[in-house]
Each structure stands twice: as C-alpha cells, then as structure tokens.
Amino acid sequence: MTRDSLTQPLPPPADTPCAVCGRVSPAAVEIGYRDGTVLYACPQHAGTAAPGPLPHELGVAG
Ligand SMILES: [Zn+2]
16 A cells, blocks of 8 residues: 555545436436435546536525
C-alpha cells in the first residue's frame, strides 16, 4: 500500500444506478447531492444530467 492509495477518491458504489437512465454503470460519476444521497450518472449522461437543485432554483435568496 502506498500513501497515494489512501488519498485517492473512493470509486462510486458499483450498484448505484444512473440518476437519468437508471442503468448501473461501473464508471458512474458523481453529479450531485440530494436529500442526503449522492447522485451518480453513467458516463453517457454525466454531461447532460442536471445537477441537484441550486439555492436560486429553490427560491432561496442570497
Ligand atoms: Zn445514464
């Protein structure tokens, strides 16, 4: 084990479905965070998936 192996980001869970198409992808990437859950998308949808709601989208001022 090297020090780098401890600082690498953890890969997404292998059984996490894409938030867009629902398919499970071993190469899913994190696209957002909602209701305490990290959202993932497959590479095909990672670039097109809308991120989680932003403050201005929820009508929160400031
Ligand atoms: Zn997808």
